[in-house]
Amino acid sequence: MGEGDAIWAPSILPHSTLSTLILHPPHFGRKMESKVSEGGLNVTLTIRLLMHGKEVGSIIGKKGETVKKMREESGARINISEGNCPERIVTITGPTDAIFKAFAMIAYKFEEDIINSMSNSPATSKPPVTLRLVVPASQCGSLIGKGGSKIKEIRESTGAQVQVAGDMLPNSTERAVTISGTPDAIIQCVKQICVVMLESPPKGATIPYRPKPASTPVIFAGGQAYTIQGQYAIPHPDLIGCIIGRQGTKINEIRQMSGAQIKIANATEGSSERQITITGTPANISLAQYLINARLTSEVTGMGAL
Numbered sequence: 001m002g003e004g005d006a007i008w009a010p011s012i013l014p015h016s017t018l019s020t021l022i023l024h025p026p027h028f029g030r031k032m033e034s035k036v037s038e039g040g041l042n043v044t045l046t047i048r049l050l051m052h053g054k055e056v057g058s059i060i061g062k063k064g065e066t067v068k069k070m071r072e073e074s075g076a077r078i079n080i081s082e083g084n085c086p087e088r089i090v091t092i093t094g095p096t097d098a099i100f101k102a103f104a105m106i107a108y109k110f111e112e113d114i115i116n117s118m119s120n121s122p123a124t125s126k127p128p129v130t131l132r133l134v135v136p137a138s139q140c141g142s143l144i145g146k147g148g149s150k151i152k153e154i155r156e157s158t159g160a161q162v163q164v165a166g167d168m169l170p171n172s173t174e175r176a177v178t179i180s181g182t183p184d185a186i187i188q189c190v191k192q193i194c195v196v197m198l199e200s201p202p203k204g205a206t207i208p209y210r211p212k213p214a215s216t217p218v219i220f221a222g223g224q225a226y227t228i229q230g231q232y233a234i235p236h237p238d239l240i241g242c243i244i245g246r247q248g249t250k251i252n253e254i255r256q257m258s259g260a261q262i263k264i265a266n267a268t269e270g271s272s273e274r275q276i277t278i279t280g281t282p283a284n285i286s287l288a289q290y291l292i293n294a295r296l297t298s299e300v301t302g303m304g305a306l
Contacts (some may be wrong), residue, residue: 045099045194048134049090049106050169050176050209054082056088058113059106066109074101087211089134096194103190107131107183128161130180133193134209137173140164142200143193150196160189172209240264243276243295250295258288 010215051059060067060080071078076094091104110129118126135143144151144164155162169174179189244251244264255262260280278288 005011043096043198044094045096045198046091046093047099047103047190047194048174048208049092050132051088051090051210052133053086053088055110056090058109059090068107070102074089074098074105076102079103081211085211089209089211096191096198099194100187100191103131104183104187107186111183128180128299129183130178131186131190133177133179133190134169134174135164135177135193135197136206137168137175138203138206139197139200140175140177143177143196154189154192158185158188158192160185162189169209170212171207173205173207174209226304240276242267243292254288254291258284258291260284260288262288 043066058066059070059078061069067078067080070076074094076092076098079091079093079299081089081091083119092099099302107129114127114129142150144154151164154160158181158235160179163178165176165178179186179193181189227256243251243254246255251262251264260278263277263279265275276292278285280288
């Protein structure tokens with residue numbers, strides 16, 4: 001990291017942890033404090049985190065108070081992806097020292113959540129804090145190093161566990177990098193990862209990972225299909241056509257994939273209702289039901305053919 005590293009102590013950190021946050025040897029003393037940009041590390045960087053909805057809720061806080069405090073105290077821009085998704089992307093942008101402060105606040109918040117959740121559980125050992133970074137695959141080689149040397153060095157020097165996923169995240173050229181350990185170990189680990197990312201910029205174009213929205217449930221009632229949007233059930237016309245497909249192609253596909261027998265009764269006069277009878281083993285039946293639902297969902301939500 002070199003001499004350019006500032007000593008920093010976010011106001012939320014207890015003083016006892018300060019010593020673990022100083023990267024350079026103590027003999028540089030306090031004189032380094034104002035020289036943040038010396039050594040060129042203090043450049044603007046963007047780090048993306050993948051979080052579950054519950055973790056995002058914790059970061060946002062009541063009425064957005066927690067994330068507001070994090071933005072103000074760290075000086076980093078913290079953006080949270082929109083959408084009704086089980087996973088969300090949290091983007092942290094700013095000078096490296098601001099990023100480290102934001103990470104420290106997130107790591108300590110997650111530790112606080114762990115402590116709170118343990119207060120009413122019989123577990124005695126405290127699980128580690130875990131964060132998932134999303135890193136362009138073209139930078140993962142540098143992060144792992146020749147024969148795993150770099151990742152081993154990061155693990156040993158920070159005490160954090162670091163794992164780089166073998167596969168890219170769906171429809172992207174990014175991989176998940178999971179870091180777990182104590183908040184202090186995580187902060188040191190993020191610092192080292194930032195250095196690697198600055199020294200080895202991404203090669204070529206990166207297709208960023210975008211979490212998929214949760215699929216819209218389709219409900220059947222009285223021969224009518226409804227999709228749930230927020231608090232409302234939106235009715236859709238009889239969708240039997242999309243299940244049968246042109247000349248029965250879709251229904252045949254579902255029959256083959258599920259191994260179930262599927263009979264669609266003719267519509268009774270004056271009604272748009274058609275009864276679908278599925279027979280087979282319980283596994284075949286549930287697979288057929290799943291495929292029919294998926295077909296309807298894709299039709300109703302315009303997600304394209306499944």
